[in-house]
Amino acid sequence: SQTIHQWPATLVQPVGSPLSLECTVEGTSNPNLYWYRQAAGRGLQLLFYSVGIGQISSEVPQNLSASRPQDRQFILSSKKLLLSDSGFYLCATNSGAGNTIYFGEGSWLTVV
């Protein structure tokens, strides 16, 4: 079964600073990858998804961007963080024939 790794686990960044959150997946090839955000411990919102290298779809307008430089690597970035970017960011994947979605451990971002 696949394993999802996210880092860093926790991040405190000042407003206006850049951001890079990384997600890697093991145990699968050609996975679909997703970035979700969870604010205030309730409700996950899909931000981006990718069906292959270099293919990124954005679900909501925002201050963030995503990239997929390798098959099993998904990166969430920002050039200038806003206070509203604070939250719990989760990488997810579904692969193989099933439509079961698995989440990583998450990355806590606090923008101060």
Next chain:
Amino acid sequence: GQQLNQSPQSMFIQEGEDVSMNCTSSSIFNTWLWYKQDPGEGPVLLIALYKAGELTSNGRLTAQFGITRKDSFLNISASIPSDVGIYFCAINAGGTSYGKLTFGQGTILTVHP
């Protein structure tokens, strides 16, 4: 986009009691999922439902996919302290990307020993 109404928003129960929560939508879906999230961790899939009317159990958990395909419920029997967490229903947007999930608002469960 789709919206799910999940209730109750929170529950405070005694250990040993049974728990029931549900989700409804205005649209028909082919997949209902139930996740549990512990504090500071990613959600973990509990039960996945793929057929209308399907009733599936996972230990003390039972979930059903409503006949109308617009609702689902999750029951937890004989609750224990480790059941504490946030429970989310989710539906699958389908199409070419099954991971495009829409989540309910969550049910916060507190279990008193």
